Amino acid sequence: xxxxxxYPDRYSAEPGETIAFKVSLEENxxxxxxxxxxxxxxxxxxxxxxxFRHIPSNADGSHPGFAQSIDAxxxxxxxxxxxxxxxxxxxxxxxxxxxxxxxxxxxxxxxxKSGTGVHIGLKAGGYVTVTLGGSEGVTQAVAPKAMxxxxxxxxAVAIDPARGxxxxxxxxxxxxxxxxxxxASEFTLSPAQAASGLMLAGTPLADATVGRHFDGKLDSxxxxxxxxxxxxxxxxxxxxxxxxxxRSLIAHWDFSRKIDTAETVxxxxxxxxxxxxxxxxRGMKGWNWTGEDHSWTRKPEHYGxxxxxxxxxxxxxxxxxxxxxxxxxxxxxxxxxxxxxxPSDVDATREDYISFFVTPPRDAAxxxxxxxxxxxxxxxxxIAYANHAEHITARGVEILMNRMVHFGHSDxxxxxxxxxxxxxxxxxxxxxxxxxxxxxxxxxxFKAQYHSWLGGHxxxxxxxxxxxxxxxxxxxxxxxxxxxxxxxxxxxxxxxxEPYDVIMTGTHPEYHSTxxxxxxxxxxxxxxxxxxxGGNGWYWRVGFSDxxxxxxxxxxxxxxxxPWIAEPGEYYHSFTGEYGGLWRRLGRAPNVMAGVGFIAxxxxxxxxxxxxxxxxxxxxxxxxxxxPDQIIGNFGLVGGxxxxxxxxxxxxDLGSPTNMLRLASSEGxxxxxxxxxxxFGPVPPNLGGDQNDRVRADLAFGETAAGGALFxxxxxxxxxxxxxxxxxxxxxxxxxNVLKRFLDPAxxxxxxxxxxx
Amino acid sequence: MVYKITAEADRQYIDEFREAPITHxxxxxxxxxxxxxxxxxxxxxxxxxxxxxxxxxxxGRMPPLRDEPIVIEDDLVFPSREAAExxxxxxxxxxxxxxxxxxNYEEKPA
Numbered sequence: 098x099x100x101x102x103x104y105p106d107r108y109s110a111e112p113g114e115t116i117a118f119k120v121s122l123e124e125n126x127x128x129x130x131x132x133x134x135x136x137x138x139x140x141x142x143x144x145x146x147x148x149f150r151h152i153p154s155n156a157d158g159s160h161p162g163f164a165q166s167i168d169a170x171x172x173x174x175x176x177x178x179x180x181x182x183x184x185x186x187x188x189x190x191x192x193x194x195x196x197x198x199x200x201x202x203x204x205x206x207x208x209x210k211s212g213t214g215v216h217i218g219l220k221a222g223g224y225v226t227v228t229l230g231g232s233e234g235v236t237q238a239v240a241p242k243a244m245x246x247x248x249x250x251x252x253a254v255a256i257d258p259a260r261g262x263x264x265x266x267x268x269x270x271x272x273x274x275x276x277x278x279x280x281a282s283e284f285t286l287s288p289a290q291a292a293s294g295l296m297l298a299g300t301p302l303a304d305a306t307v308g309r310h311f312d313g314k315l316d317s318x319x320x321x322x323x324x325x326x327x328x329x330x331x332x333x334x335x336x337x338x339x340x341x342x343x344r345s346l347i348a349h350w351d352f353s354r355k356i357d358t359a360e361t362v363x364x365x366x367x368x369x370x371x372x373x374x375x376x377x378x379r380g381m382k383g384w385n386w387t388g389e390d391h392s393w394t395r396k397p398e399h400y401g402x403x404x405x406x407x408x409x410x411x412x413x414x415x416x417x418x419x420x421x422x423x424x425x426x427x428x429x430x431x432x433x434x435x436x437x438x439x440p441s442d443v444d445a446t447r448e449d450y451i452s453f454f455v456t457p458p459r460d461a462a463x464x465x466x467x468x469x470x471x472x473x474x475x476x477x478x479x480i481a482y483a484n485h486a487e488h489i490t491a492r493g494v495e496i497l498m499n500r501m502v503h504f505g506h507s508d509x510x511x512x513x514x515x516x517x518x519x520x521x522x523x524x525x526x527x528x529x530x531x532x533x534x535x536x537x538x539x540x541x542x543f544k545a546q547y548h549s550w551l552g553g554h555x556x557x558x559x560x561x562x563x564x565x566x567x568x569x570x571x572x573x574x575x576x577x578x579x580x581x582x583x584x585x586x587x588x589x590x591x592x593x594x595e596p597y598d599v600i601m602t603g604t605h606p607e608y609h610s611t612x613x614x615x616x617x618x619x620x621x622x623x624x625x626x627x628x629x630x631g632g633n634g635w636y637w638r639v640g641f642s643d644x645x646x647x648x649x650x651x652x653x654x655x656x657x658x659x660p661w662i663a664e665p666g667e668y669y670h671s672f673t674g675e676y677g678g679l680w681r682r683l684g685r686a687p688n689v690m691a692g693v694g695f696i697a698x699x700x701x702x703x704x705x706x707x708x709x710x711x712x713x714x715x716x717x718x719x720x721x722x723x724x725p726d727q728i729i730g731n732f733g734l735v736g737g738x739x740x741x742x743x744x745x746x747x748x749x750d751l752g753s754p755t756n757m758l759r760l761a762s763s764e765g766x767x768x769x770x771x772x773x774x775x776x777f778g779p780v781p782p783n784l785g786g787d788q789n790d791r792v793r794a795d796l797a798f799g800e801t802a803a804g805g806a807l808f809x810x811x812x813x814x815x816x817x818x819x820x821x822x823x824x825x826x827x828x829x830x831x832x833x834n835v836l837k838r839f840l841d842p843a844x845x846x847x848x849x850x851x852x853x854x
Numbered sequence: 855m856v857y858k859i860t861a862e863a864d865r866q867y868i869d870e871f872r873e874a875p876i877t878h879x880x881x882x883x884x885x886x887x888x889x890x891x892x893x894x895x896x897x898x899x900x901x902x903x904x905x906x907x908x909x910x911x912x913x914g915r916m917p918p919l920r921d922e923p924i925v926i927e928d929d930l931v932f933p934s935r936e937a938a939e940x941x942x943x944x945x946x947x948x949x950x951x952x953x954x955x956x957x958n959y960e961e962k963p964a
Contacts, residue, residue: 140907140908141908142908443905443906443910444905488901489916489920490920492894492899493892493893493894495892495894495899495900496889496892496893496894499888500876500902500935500939501900501901501902501935501938501939501942502899502900502901502902503901503902503904503935504901504902504903504904504914504924505903505904505907506905509903509924512916512920512924513923515920526920546907548904548907554876701876701878702877702878704878737878767878767879767880768885787879
């Protein structure tokens with residue numbers, strides 16, 4: 098179990114700036130804190146072990162703390178909505194997705210403290226309920242027939258609060274033979290005393306949280322004065338608005354407007370615009386979607402649904418526990434706030450490393466002389482994997498990992514706290530894919546010391562903690578470097594990375610926005626030297642929004658290795674209107690950027706590279722200086738080899754430059770290293786690395802037309818081999834050879850007539 | 855119909871697994887036995903809980919619905935992942951074939 102955890106208000110900051118850390122304590126009322134530079138976060142006794150360096154700061158010492166909770170679940174709220182004290186009718190199109198959950202809310206004008214107002218909801222099993230609360234108590238009507246999951250219904254609820262009369266009409270948009278899900282029932286309840294405010298898909302509770310969430314889609318919610326039949330709904334939804342009906346209209350929310358924002362538009366006369374809480378999914382097919390267009394920007398009227406989830410989370414909104422002013426002279430690099438509340442034992446971990454990066458000052462007066470090497474911290478990928486919980490929510494992980502599924506204290510805590518929100522790999526409780534991930538919450542796997550159920554046998558580290566292998570190596574070898582994060586690059590583009598001659602990636606730079614992609618490509622095409630030290634890079638497109646700062650969007654469209662699949666028609670990002678999915682499917686395969694692209698995946702053991710003839714090409718002489726070895730990297734903390742987890746290879750048809758040298762290729766993979774989906778049409782019987790020679794990592798190098806160069810290890814596991822034998826090994830030597838040459842400003846040859854030395 | 859594990863046909867793989875419960879390459883026959891054992895057919899999912907990473911492991915059972923707690927078997931502590939894998943293999947073997955494997959895992963030097 099975890100007894101302390103937290104998150105920062107941002108993932109990168111400059112020296113002299115302040116970061117607000119939000120910490121939750123489950124024991125005692127004080128915690129210790131200190132600022133540390135993160136050097137090596139892998140506790141594997143086979144490796145160099147944990148390394149942190151204390152940085153004196155105003156964080157040092159003891160701080161008060163308390164338990165902080167997270168209020169998950171999305172909803173729409175309208176603050177100043179008038180009391181519904183006269184007869185009214187509510188219409189909506191509804192598509193419920195999790196009917197085993199009890200006590201869901203469709204519409205609430207409800208005062209939880211006094212138990213008064215009106216609540217329209219769903220009972221376990223899918224039965225619409227109407228609850229009225231007033232001076233005579235709380236009474237409830239329950240529809241006699243249930244809805245069916247993932248079917249659209251037209252729902253009409255007519256209520257006279259003063260008399261307590263209720264009529265519920267429910268009819269499926271697609272009527273199936275032999276189905277029994279229509280309702281046309283009337284009830285008499287106790288009168289309701291009107292409350293104030295209005296919420297859809299959730300109810301404000303007495304403890305100031307929002308609960309009783311709805312799982313599913315709502316489309317075209319309408320409120321009209323008076324008691325009206327179900328048949329009026331069609332007239333109400335027609336455009337232009339029926340003038341006669343318009344005189345009685347209270348509100349008509351059109352969710353197809355402002356899809357890229359956090360607001361909903363009331364097209365009714367009073368403009369009771371709504372605010373969305375906890376980032377429900379937008380750009381979703383509405384009840385009337387026909388498929389004639391798949392883009393909500395071109396046919397918004399078919400995308401009038403919002404998909405609410407009881408486990409959506411945007412902002413944990415924890416109070417700041419300690420605001421740390423970063424020292425003015427703090428070098429750029431990876432850091433953490435180390436917090437602790439006592440000794441850890443077999444039952445509980447009582448410390449946490451809350452990670453962030455220090456970036457160089459943007460102000461020219463403060464920059465001084467910068468190193469020519471930059472590490473591009475893959476915060477988009479960290480956010481994509483944030484609180485990755487497939488080991489909890491999926492079944493069949495053990496067979497994929499080829500070993501028992503690993504849980505540490507963090508995972509046990511994660512299991513008990515689904516309100517943490519999932520990663521972009523997870524599904525919601527209702528089975529739909531998690532399309533947004535926010536960094537405004539504790540992220541248990543963006544931390545040193547987190548050992549993953551992924552990550553291969555051995556250290557079992559992934560993403561951030563795997564990248565600490567590289568931080569450690571750079572420190573050991575004495576290379577100075579700046580850190581820029583993905584989010585910084587997205588925001589500031591080429592200008593931010595222009596000063597650097599060399600950019601190094603982490604082990605798994607998988608997720609990129611269009612702005613990031615364009616900036617990186619421009620940098621390469623203008624002579625940059627890219628050291629791609631990982632695998633499966635530049636794979637998925639993501640998007641950001643100024644309306645939801647700190648959140649990132651993904652649509653797992655069409656193809657690729659993906660644990661959930663976006664529904665047809667929901668491939669376009671709500672944040673940006675861009676078509677989502679693989680960069681390869683967008684016409685920009687990873688090969689175009691880095692010279693190599695994703696070919697295989699396997700999570701148990703890694704393997705070695707076999708030197709290839711191109712290693713002896715004079716153009717590659719510098720790479721193999723001091724490395725005569727035929728076998729490279731048959732050792733490592735990540736699966737026991739340098740080629741593992743996810744592999745890339747050279748494919749010119751996909752855009753690998755025709756001058757890429759194949760220096761070495763991995764071999765000896767097991768049958769668990771599998772060819773990826775997008776590499777085959779009909780399924781071949783030989784998908785595994787033991788029988789398919791396309792399953793390999795290509796160690797690759799090539800010069801670019803602008804005098805720069807690309808070096809690709811094509812393997813997530815590469816960095817796990819850097820520290821072997823006291824950092825004296827051929828993986829470390831090759832990496833160092835490349836880095837030293839890349840830091841040498843002499844341009845690379847661009848013509849075959851030039852000496853390739 | 856997936857492969858049906860039987861003691862007669864698959865007893866031959868026990869020693870191979872016991873020798874190296876987590877390893878790079880296995881015989882196809884043993885891998886098939888493990889794949890079939892690991893198929894999820896509903897019910898609890900066995901998990902490996904690291905009470906202290908790289909030192910101290912116990913077996914856990916994760917229920918089908920997340921609303922229920924994980925059951926932690928803290929009365930049986932393993933010094934390595936391999937030892938826990940062997941224990942789980944023994945349980946599954948017994949469940950499938952009715953046979954008891956009365957052998958312990960022998961820790962290998964690091």
